[in-house]
Amino acid sequence: MRVFELMKEVLDVEKLKTITFEKKNTMLILNKNISKLLIFSFLIFVSCQGEIEEQKTNNQVSIAKDSPFTSYLQRVVMVKTADDNIIDKSSYCTVKFPYTVTVNDVTIAINSADDYAKVVSNINANTTDDDIVKIIFPVTMIYYNYEEELIQNELQFNALLDYWESLPDLLAKINCLNISYPIVLNVYNSSNQSANSVVIANDEAFYNFINNLSSGKLFAINYPISLKDNNNHTKIINNNSQFDDAIEDAIEHCSSNLNTSLNFLETIISGSWKVAYYYDESDKTFLYKDYQLVFKNDFTVKAVKSSTVLNGTWETKVENGVREFKIHFDSDNPLHELDEGWKLFEFNNSQIRFRGNTSDSGTQTEYFYLIKI
Known part of the structure; x- marks a missing residue:
């Protein structure tokens, strides 16, 4: 495939x-x-x-x-891939119109996005049936990047879902x-x-x-x-x-x-992270990409690079509905420049993205991205 x-x-x-x-x-x-x-x-x-x-x-x-x-x-x-998740169970692909599904032994023609409501209505109609959505193959899948692929049967379809499941968390369509x-x-x-x-x-x-x-x-x-x-x-x-x-x-x-099932505090203290991107007037990722960062639940952070170990602290709070994040290292520490009042932009199990201040001219915004190792 x-x-x-x-x-x-x-x-x-x-x-x-x-x-x-x-x-x-x-x-x-x-x-x-x-x-x-x-x-x-x-x-x-x-x-x-x-x-x-x-x-x-x-x-x-x-x-x-x-x-x-x-x-x-x-x-x-x-591509808008999330609208039909009730059918294909993936936010990285969507089934191309037209196609047919069966739900609780009822055949439903899916000719447009409006027909997703018919699937939901059928599922909600009875609390005792199995509510299994079955796609009638073959169908054409459209991926988030507009590439298309013909899926001949359920075996290929299940392999497709396994493929997406095996990948690291991707930041999907906005x-x-x-x-x-x-x-x-x-x-x-x-x-x-x-x-x-x-x-x-x-x-x-x-x-x-x-x-x-x-x-x-x-x-x-x-x-x-x-x-x-x-x-x-x-x-x-x-x-x-x-x-x-x-x-x-x-x-x-x-x-x-929004992924309401994720908890920021649980995510950031889980495992080790590295700096995937750091931008402050210019791309400065190269200065920090070799450090391994571990955020602990006592609000200390350890940065390890080869035999060098640097210690700092971190804090977070929600202010006016926005999660704020701050990391602190001593002024003589090479990681001191990361000390900023960051705002959480988005995150999942393997990526956390923060934004900093935007210049008065509106031309530059600071970015701080972490990726799980």
């Missing part, structure tokens, strides 16, 4: 088309000048330095592929946030100093654009854009900072993004 290679290779997709100027012999000089103007304007908009990082010019912010904001954007536009399309992205390629614009028509096109973005390219969203939440309320977004805040709000308040 191709699904077993899903996490090891990037899906080959048709490159997104970009908007370019037609070059005709009679317009050659004019178009060269227009191209130069585009590049010059974008160079004002994007400042390319030795290290690619988020930068602000003309009320817009350029974004690199390895930016935390980019990863959250991609999770917003992933629900309750929908982009109103089309939107325009301004793209700058630092390798050849070219600039162009891309029209994005839907979630799949946006996901594939980010997936295929090379390390030498930066992109910027042409604001304003419109977002809709799960209540279908429209919100006008004027910059990356507002978009980032909308994503944070969706993670914290959308019920389908």
Whole structure:
């Protein structure tokens, strides 16, 4: 099955088309000048330095592929895989319409997301039946990254579920946030100093654009854009900072993004952690990635690197519905820079993500990610 290679290779997709100027012999000089103007304007908009990082010019912010904001954007536009969990029991794939299931010996045609309610109604209709949902095979599964695979029988389907179960906890799609399309992205390629614009028509096109973005390219969203939440309320977004805040709000308040079965305190004191990502004005992960962190229930923390052992403390509290977290090492300790008033962004059994302060200009946010060893 191709699904077993899903996490090891990037899906080959048709490159997104970009908007370019037609070059005709009679317009050659004019178009060269227009191209130069585009590049010059974008160079004002994007400042390319030795290290690619988020930068602000003309009320817009350029974004690199390895930016935390980019990863959250991609999770917003992933396939909606959680809606049919009552049928396929996985948040990393969904069954492609149309297909048929049986519930308590009743056959139900699933032609759209509205038909999930029929399955729920059947399950709730009687308390004495088995409520087992059986898929009529073959069906096509769509994965969170838009890849599709034909599943011929229940044996293949069970192997698929076992595959997802065997993987480390993945941070799934961010629900309750929908982009109103089309939107325009301004793209700058630092390798050849070219600039162009891309029209994005839907979630799949946006996901594939980010997936295929090379390390030498930066992109910027042409604001304003419109977002809709799960209540279908429209919100006008004027910059990356507002978009980032909308994503944070969706993670914290959308019920389908919350895992209420997890307890933060139990999670953080369970096992050992390492710094997966640390950003403060620039990516500084390399300074801390070799430390093994153990958080103890007496609110002490031990950091081990080879033969070096460093001791510190940690604390946490919930303030106005937001969990705050602070880690403390002595000022002469190489881990002292981690001392911040962090806010919990999201977590699962194997990943914990914190956000720090955002600069007054709205261009930079501090990030602190932990991953279980």
